[in-house]
Amino acid sequence: MAQLEKGERGEPGRVDTTRLQEIARAYTRSAVLFTAIDVELFTHVHQGADTEPALAAATGLSPVDIDRLVTCCLSLDLLRWAESGALRLENAPDVDRYLVKGERGYAGPWMHFTRPQVVDWFRMTELMREGEPTRLGMYEDLTPEAARKYHRATSSIGFGAARRFVRGVDLAGRRRLLDLGGGSGAYSITAVKAFEGLAATVLDLPPVVAVTQEYIALHDVVGRVDTLGADFTQGAFPACDVVVMASNLPIYDGVVIAGVAARAFRALEPGGEMHLIGEMLDDDRRGPLDAAMWGMNELICGSQGRAHTRAECAGYLAAAGFTDVEISDFIPGSLARAFGRKPA
Template sequence: MSQTGKKVGTVRLQNLSYAHKQSAVLMAAVELDLFTHVSRGSSRLPELAEALTISKVNAERLLVACCALDLIAKSGDTYENAPDVERFLVKDKPTYIGPWMLFPLMDFEKWRDLGAALKSSDRPKTLGLYETLTDEMAVEYHNATYSVGLGAGMLFARDVDMSNRSLILDLGGGSGAYCIAAVQKYPHLHAVVLDFETVCKVTNRFIAEWGMSDNISTHPGDFTRDQLPQGADLMIMASNLPQYSDGMLIQIMTKAYNSLKSGGEFHLVGETLNDEKTGPLGPALWGVHEALFGSEGRSHSESEVRFYLETAGFSDVSVNEFIPGSLSRITGTKY
């Protein structure tokens, strides 16, 4: 019995210990396009086995696990996608995030060595994972971030009034998703995506696909070391937060403050923790991720980010809901 008098069991712990199987089931289902076939009308086991070109017994194994994970619901002998699966995991829908779901395969094996990574006394590398980013990795990485980032960029463009802005600088803009969504909503805007040279090659492809090369350009560089382009009246830094230490974040934000136009706004969209630092789970795990890649980074709480922005000189710093449980948007103004 626990102190609260409730019976204590092992099931929760066992499920956590075997959680890699849950990820593997989800990723296999995405890889095999299970949810797409369900959405297109294959709703029974024999049709699904045929559509996926796997044996009936393997189709049953996969479907049972997907039901247990609440990815799929079963009624009689027919299967139906859960609402989030139907919206985000059906190929050809503009909301499809399959590449982002498969992205963890890149470091799936590495997590086996987390204990050793946590004990490592190697000197941390400021850029962690990015120290060894190749052209090939950048393509795979940003096909994945684009699939999930475009939706986030649209949310940003919905929440932030950019009608009186003229130039965005997106620090670590990756695929360019935030700038693409901003220009789509506000066609008068110009934007610069600053990212590593390997990444900018991928960014240029996405910008060209959207026919936005006149509005959006790339600026190869490293925002920890290089000068930032001057003259932006809106700056974004999205999904980079756990990568860096508090000291480095204050340095980056100070640089951002100095290069921003007076009256401009800085928006940090980050994987923030609550102020007690007890969650949410996603941001907490991104912090752990940094130990695997040997950076100086960790997860930061909303009030810590507020403090970094104020230390850099920003006023009217506010924390705004963005994607609850995943990202918040913390904003400051330069007067």
């Protein structure tokens, strides 16, 4: 059977409007997900309200709205029919793991993280016509309260990513990790727990490190993880033998990221290593879509940031002087990791 090309749906060789219509109404999917989380639909299903009448009772919504919501969630493969039959519902595996309130993996705050920007996404044309952004990054007006809320959202996925990092990167024998834009401290906290003898410094903006200290205390690593309130776009970094910068890439343009890599290189001991983790585009910029959209998110936030390709990220490290530069998948289809070593 002939392959379908991008832009084709249905019969191979025939172009129709199906894909374009799906894109035009893609916002409806986000809205359904937000509402399902708002009314705790998946939490109720998990707790046993697994029929439509039971969901209507648990959520207080009308039977017809439950019918609509369940139908959409079934079509989005967020809900499934249980094999046991009798029109019983169950959550899809990812929904059950991450969207059940009160469970350890609950990522509801992260799913809502960009919801306040929905209106501005639909003002994209005006924003582009209004002209050049003037802010360097999206963090210029941050308050500790905003930082606390922000990191309640990011930490729900940051700690998972950090666990993946320590499973894949051997830091045995390393002594001081510098975590640039470390936020909740997810990477530092997880790394010092995984590697004996390792200490870490979370460098983040002054309003954020007050919040970082709360996570450090919560995870019982006071004394092994400390904080430095600073702006990583300027100034020298403290001495270290590992630098991690995670989930900051699209927030800044290439000049800033290259500058960070150069100053990280100077701070590292000979033989030290840097890991740049984040959304990276494939070199032909045909995806991943999520990386492209995080770049566009910077327009919405009014910053100069944009999505970077894997080759650009490798180039920032190489230009700083790093050798053995390598890019690997970190979370396939979402995040990549650029590695570089300072020559011994």
